[in-house]
Amino acid sequence: MNRPAEGIPGDAEKDRRTGLTIGQVARAAGVGVETVRFYERKGLIEQPEKPMFGRRSYPPETVARIRFIRRAKELGFTLKEIAELLELRMDPGKSCAEVRARALAKTADIDRKIETLGRMRRALADLASACRGRGPTIDCPILEAMEEGEEHE
Amino acid sequence: MNRPAEGIPGDAEKDRRTGLTIGQVARAAGVGVETVRFYERKGLIEQPEKPMFGRRSYPPETVARIRFIRRAKELGFTLKEIAELLELRMDPGKSCAEVRARALAKTADIDRKIETLGRMRRALADLASACRGRGPTIDCPILEAMEEGEEHE
DNA sequence: CTTGCATCCGTACTATGGTACGGATGCTAT
DNA sequence: ATAGCATCCGTACCATAGTACGGATGCAAG
Structure with a gap:
């Protein structure tokens, strides 16, 4: 044993x-x-x-x-x-084609994510550039934009 | 009442x-x-x-x-x-500056995500283009690359 | 043969952003 | 007055990708 x-x-x-x-x-x-x-x-x-x-x-x-x-x-x-x-x-x-299809679908997937992030980034950068960074938060154009914000989508 | x-x-x-x-x-x-x-x-x-x-x-x-x-x-x-x-x-x-800082930090954040996704996309597209989509999965260059794959990072 | 690390296993917990359930009430229209 | 939807509340659950825990063993070296 x-x-x-x-x-x-x-x-x-x-x-x-x-x-x-x-x-x-x-x-x-x-x-x-x-x-x-x-x-x-x-x-x-x-x-x-x-x-x-x-x-x-x-x-x-x-x-x-x-x-x-x-x-x-x-x-x-x-x-x-x-x-x-x-x-x-x-x-x-x-077959290999199936794998390839999945890889391509995933790149498309990633592309969509990148586009969404790009839109976020642009919107956010726009807001940030509209804010000169002074004054109380009550007057902050970033916060204001979020409060009233255009329902984009 | x-x-x-x-x-x-x-x-x-x-x-x-x-x-x-x-x-x-x-x-x-x-x-x-x-x-x-x-x-x-x-x-x-x-x-x-x-x-x-x-x-x-x-x-x-x-x-x-x-x-x-x-x-x-x-x-x-x-x-x-x-x-x-x-x-x-x-x-x-x-102050507004704090909000602005957070907005900018978030754009940087998003940039990093976009870069990571871009790298993924490129790597994946490369693999997909190396695969002519025929033959059994055993010979698939995509799967092969994943199996042996270079430890990128 | 005993010490002590490694494993084994189920279970619970993390973070993220909700969604669903079920029994007990509230409120309103008919 | 009562039918029936809305709310109230705690709790459990979904997916995602793990991480942690604790008690019970295994096993190899000293």
Whole structure:
């Protein structure tokens, strides 16, 4: 039941056979242990056979998968969308075109966000330039504009 | 205890003396009743003397205040920031310059968001253009880039 | 063989901005 | 007077993306 310690200096040796612990996965992927567990709960990474006893052992691919998630997040995808990308990736029936379509849809998405922010920015800059920055807040043209403001939209 | 109904045809007449009900405030401001209550909980609008019995009666200014909140939100302020703006507005010791500073800080904020989104967009568009949209997802350059991806940042 | 870090697990909490529910009243028109 | 909508209130829930906690184990080294 108990394997003797000789020949097994530590994590590294053991892992070569059984995989990675959650802590090792987390460190390798650059996220916290809790985040790994969170992704598991969300179905973004498959949890290795429930242990019930002992520890879970992760295949090295899990690290790559978490890195994928992080990279996709940096590109603006939500976890839900990333889950879909991962599904596409796994499904041999799906084509590259599907992925491409999602990427393009996301750029359109980002464009809309940028436009909205641009409109905000312009409106706000206009207000700020109308305010010479003196006098009490009661007379502030910025606040006034917000109070009476034109219902733009 | 009971005032007779004559001379009081309905809401409109009563309100002229006692103020507005939450439903009237909500309709006038273009938000839901629950949103009004939410803003109260958040301290964005003062709740009129707790009734304990009967209904709360809102001064007409409440409608303007909610409109202010909405407009500020459209300009990109969070509710927390809006609460600060409202405080500035009420404080006679504060100057217009403070409001202006916040508006400018927010434009800088928005600029940063736009830059981040622009970077995302470019990266994503590059990936999409590298994908001719054919073949299985296993060979998709977009997914590949995400899997191996350069740790940009 | 005991010390002590790592894991395991469910659950709760964070922030953001609301939305929904359910039971108890209020108020108004008929 | 009573039907029936409006309000009142606390509380729970939604999505989003995690973070934190606490008690119970696992496991490896000294």
